Amino acid sequence: MDLHELHGVGVGRSVAVGTVLRMPDPIPEPPVTERNGDAAEENDAVTAALAAVAADLTARGVKAGGPAQEVLDAAAQMAQDPMLAEDISTRINDGSTGERAVFDAFHTFQKMLTDLGGYMAERATDLGDVAQRTIAHLRGVPAPGVPESDVPFVLVAADLAPADTALLDLNKVLALVTRDGGPTSHTAILARAKSIPAIVGVAGALDLADGTMVIVDASTGAVIVDPDSDQIADAQRRIEERAAAISAPITNGALADGTSVPLLVNLGNPDEAPGAVELGAEGVGLFRTEFLFLGAQTAPSVESQQASYTTLLQAFPGKKVVVRALDAGADKPLAFLTDAHEENPALGLRGLRVLRVKEQILRDQLTALKGAQDATDADLWVMAPMVSDAEETEYFVRLGRELGLNTVGVMAEVPSLAVLADQVLAVADFVSIGTNDLTQYTLAADRMLGSVASYQDPWHPSVLRLIKMLGDAGNAANKPVGVCGEAAADPQLAVVLVGLGVTTLSMTPAALADVRAELATVTLEQATARAAAALGASTAAGARTAAASV
Ligand code: PEP
Ligand code: MG
Numbered sequence: 372m373d374l375h376e377l378h379g380v381g382v383g384r385s386v387a388v389g390t391v392l393r394m395p396d397p398i399p400e401p402p403v404t405e406r407n408g409d410a411a412e413e414n415d416a417v418t419a420a421l422a423a424v425a426a427d428l429t430a431r432g433v434k435a436g437g438p439a440q441e442v443l444d445a446a447a448q449m450a451q452d453p454m455l456a457e458d459i460s461t462r463i464n465d466g467s468t469g470e471r472a473v474f475d476a477f478h479t480f481q482k483m484l485t486d487l488g489g490y491m492a493e494r495a496t497d498l499g500d501v502a503q504r505t506i507a508h509l510r511g512v513p514a515p516g517v518p519e520s521d522v523p524f525v526l527v528a529a530d531l532a533p534a535d536t537a538l539l540d541l542n543k544v545l546a547l548v549t550r551d552g553g554p555t556s557h558t559a560i561l562a563r564a565k566s567i568p569a570i571v572g573v574a575g576a577l578d579l580a581d582g583t584m585v586i587v588d589a590s591t592g593a594v595i596v597d598p599d600s601d602q603i604a605d606a607q608r609r610i611e612e613r614a615a616a617i618s619a620p621i622t623n624g625a626l627a628d629g630t631s632v633p634l635l636v637n638l639g640n641p642d643e644a645p646g647a648v649e650l651g652a653e654g655v656g657l658f659r660t661e662f663l664f665l666g667a668q669t670a671p672s673v674e675s676q677q678a679s680y681t682t683l684l685q686a687f688p689g690k691k692v693v694v695r696a697l698d699a700g701a702d703k704p705l706a707f708l709t710d711a712h713e714e715n716p717a718l719g720l721r722g723l724r725v726l727r728v729k730e731q732i733l734r735d736q737l738t739a740l741k742g743a744q745d746a747t748d749a750d751l752w753v754m755a756p757m758v759s760d761a762e763e764t765e766y767f768v769r770l771g772r773e774l775g776l777n778t779v780g781v782m783a784e785v786p787s788l789a790v791l792a793d794q795v796l797a798v799a800d801f802v803s804i805g806t807n808d809l810t811q812y813t814l815a816a817d818r819m820l821g822s823v824a825s826y827q828d829p830w831h832p833s834v835l836r837l838i839k840m841l842g843d844a845g846n847a848a849n850k851p852v853g854v855c856g857e858a859a860a861d862p863q864l865a866v867v868l869v870g871l872g873v874t875t876l877s878m879t880p881a882a883l884a885d886v887r888a889e890l891a892t893v894t895l896e897q898a899t900a901r902a903a904a905a906l907g908a909s910t911a912a913g914a915r916t917a918a919a920s921v
Contacts, residue, residue, distance in 0.1 A: 375596055379548070379573030380824050381589035382559045384862060384885055386609045387525060387546035387568045388598075391583045392518050394528035394535075398503050398510075401470035406463070413469040414460055420473075420508040424501060425450035427514075431538055437646070438564050439538070442497075446532075449501045455480060470506050477502035492819075496551070500532030517544070525587055527579050536561040546587035548594055550576040566881045570594055572824065616888035621651035624876065624887055628894040632869055634887055635691070635877035637855055639663075641679055644686035647880040651887070654691035654750075656803065656877020657855035658683060660736070661697045661705060670707040670732050676739035677746075684749035691750045693803060693855070693877070695782065696736055696767075698722050698756035702819055708732060717817055722757020722784075723767060734774065741775040752778040754803055759785045761794035768798055782855075784808035789837035792844035799850070802841055804873070806856025810834050828911035829858035835871060835906055835914060842872020853877060862889030867918050869895070870902025897921070 406413060425447040432443030449455070455476055462472035477498055484495040507514045517526060517535050523545050528535075530551035536558050539547075544567060552558045552571035562569035568589040579585065579596065586595040586606045595602055624634035635656030636647040640663065644655075663679055664671055684692055699705035700721025708729060713719035726733040737753065744751040755767040758781040771779035780801035783789050786809065788802075796802060806829040811818040813834050816826030829835075838854070845852030853875035858864050860882035866889060868876065876886060893901070901918040908914035 377548075377573050377575050377579075377594040377596065379570040379576070379592050379594070380559075381592035382562045382569040382571060383566060383881070384590045384860075385566065385568040385613055386589065386606050387587045388603055388606045388610070389523055389525045389545040389585065389587075391527050391548075391579045391581055391585055392520055392524035393577070393579070393581055394526065394531070395515060395518060397515055397529075398506055398512070401468065401474050401506060403471055404468060406466055406468045410463050413463050413472075416509060417459055417463070417469045417473060417505070418456070420469075420505045421450045421456065423508055424504045424514075427504070428501075435538055437643070439536075439561060441640075442536075442561065445494075446497050446501055449498055450505065470509050473502055473505050473509070477505075496530050497532065500535075503532075525585055527576055529577060531558045539565065539567065541565060541567065546570075546589075548573050548576050548579070548585075548587060550574065563879055564881060613885065617884040619884070619888060621884075622887065623651075623653055624890055626869070626890055626893055626895055626898065628896075630869075630895045632890055633691075633875045634883055635693070635853070635855075635875055636880045636883070637877050638683070641683040641686065643880070644683060648686060650880045650883050652687075652880060652883065654687055654693075655683070656691075656693050656853055656859075656875060657805075658692065658694045659698065660695060661699055661703050664697070664705055664707075665703065668706045670735065673735050673739045673742070676736060677742040680740055680743035681746050684743050684747040684751060687749045689748060689750070691752060693752040693754060693780075693853075694740060696723070696726060696733060696753065696755050700725055700757075717811065723755040723763055723781075724757060726755070727763075727766065730770075733770065737771055737774040737776060744775075744777065750778070751776070752780060752801060754780045754782055754801070756782050756805070757784055757808070758782060758795075759787045760791050761798055764788075764795045764798045768800070782808075783837075783841050783852075784812065786813050786837055789840050792841045793847065796844045796848040796850050796852075801851045801853070802845060803877070804838060804841055804852065804854045804856065806834065806838075806854060806858035809837060809856065810858075813837060829856065829861075830864060830905070830911040830914045832906060832908050832910070832914050835867065835902070838868065838873065839871045839902070839906060845874065846872050851875060860886065862886050863915070863918060865889060866893050866898050867902045867905050867914075870898035870900070871906075 428443045428447035432440040458476040459472045481495045481498045485492045504514045523543050525546045526544050527548045530549050547562055547569040549558055549571045559571050568587050570592055586598045624632040633653045635654045636652040637657040639659045699708040701716040708725050740753055753776050764781045768779045778800045780799040782805045783802050784805040810827055810829045814826040816823040818827050841852050851874045854868050854873050855877040859876040860878035862885045865876050865886045901921045904917040904921045905914040908917045
């Protein structure tokens with residue numbers, strides 16, 4: 372087969388050159404055979420295998436630390452899920468072998484999650500991994516995992532289990548290429564956090580043979596197969612430029628003419644704060660509070676919330692910290708807020724809409740934030756997600772002020788809010804643009820759906836024009852308008868955003884160095900010219916090219 376270039380969704384911006392090493396094939400499906408042995412013995416063996424797998428995953432988590440630990444702990448919890456254990460035991464008692472019972476029970480559960488779609492469907496892969504590890508343990512064979520090699524390689528797999536991604540040896544794995552997975556799969560999340568170039572959702576990935584030379588270009592989502600020497604030289608140059616950018620001294624974000632563009636970070640847990648400060652975070656542009664409570668069955672108390680927020684704020688003395696009120700719904704259901712079944716959850720009762728219905732939960736959260744504001748000397752800003760217009764803005768700002776918060780604003784994620792930006796900025800202290808959702812809603816493309824991933828491109832001129840409306844309104848009202856979606860982590864787009872009037876950029880900490888380096892290469896005049904060129908394009912690809920040619 373002639374494979375010159377394969378395509379998928381790039382994660383991060385970096386490039387790698389190396390030879391392919393394929394992940395070993397998964398353990399084959401256990402046959403459906405009659406159980407010969409004793410049910411009690413088989414049950415005991417499965418219980419022991421599940422416990423061993425859980426312990427192994429937990430131990431790997433402790434070794435990995437950070438976001439990887441959360442992923443591995445969640446996988447360990449799956450191995451100890453009582454519902455699954457009961458299902459397995461029932462199957463064994465009904466005559467199944469232990470291996471087959473594990474396979475069937477996990478498979479049923481996996482299917483249930485897949486049918487739920489979105490965030491839940493992406494967790495289904497994790498379940499499959501736990502099942503494979505358990506079956507391997509029962510068979511006494513090694514668990515499936517990343518291959519060993521003496522030389523660095525590009526890892527190619529159908530998909531990576533969280534346990535594998537979390538523990539990747541960064542000295543050995545140059546890049547990841549997977550056939551499955553979308554931009555929000557664990558492979559993507561962990562690759563981004565570890566700054567490994569990755570391309571997910573690559574059809575044909577498994578046709579790449581071991582030893583094939585490839586260039587993995589995450590910025591374009593292309594895997595170049597058997598590149599020529601010019602292509603390799605170009606990739607090497609980009610790798611060196613990036614290495615230089617990353618090792619450059621940490622300074623505050625600024626353009627070449629000295630225009631300040633504060634570089635902030637997106638966090639989901641106070642534990643991530645010290646690492647972000649080390650990478651030069653000038654504050655927090657988005658703290659996703661719902662990540663603290665994804666597993667909670669009941670609403671968290673004011674006291675426990677206040678403790679978490681205080682820990683976060685203490686990591687940023689004198690700095691700006693933007694905390695977002697709970698953004699529940701769609702791919703992030705919270706048991707205590709979202710219970711209704713919806714056909715189109717992204718268009719449903721989510722974000723501020725559900726907080727307004729359950730106002731006491733919102734009041735408790737804002738009260739906890741006020742407590743943290745008073746207990747620390749960070750500059751706390753609070754904002755609401757999924758806000759549609761000035762009336763909703765007014766509701767949230769009024770409540771925030773009533774409860775004593777100093778600075779209250781809203782996210783721009785729904786196009787209607789951008790269209791009415793002047794009205795919104797007359798009421799809010801600031802606006803922060805969530806480009807992930809703004810793109811999803813502007814292009815009417817579910818951000819969790821791989822089949823429409825190509826629409827999920829914040830370079831689309833329609834999205835850029837909405838951002839310009841927000842930037843202009845912020846400028847006219849003399850109020851800050853930041854960006855906290857993934858778009859801010861794309862260095863070329865970050866320049867365009869500044870040219871559109873955006874005043875701060877907030878991103879995953881791993882992206883800070885690249886964005887800082889790119890901003891330093893342009894003046895405000897040049898950024899504005901690039902923005903104007905991008906606005907005139909008719910497609911996302913056209914906007915990229917237009918901005919680059921200025
Ligand atoms: C966004 O929508 O761009 C955003 C930052 O919020 P989240 O990704 O949490 O929906
Ligand atoms: Mg959002």
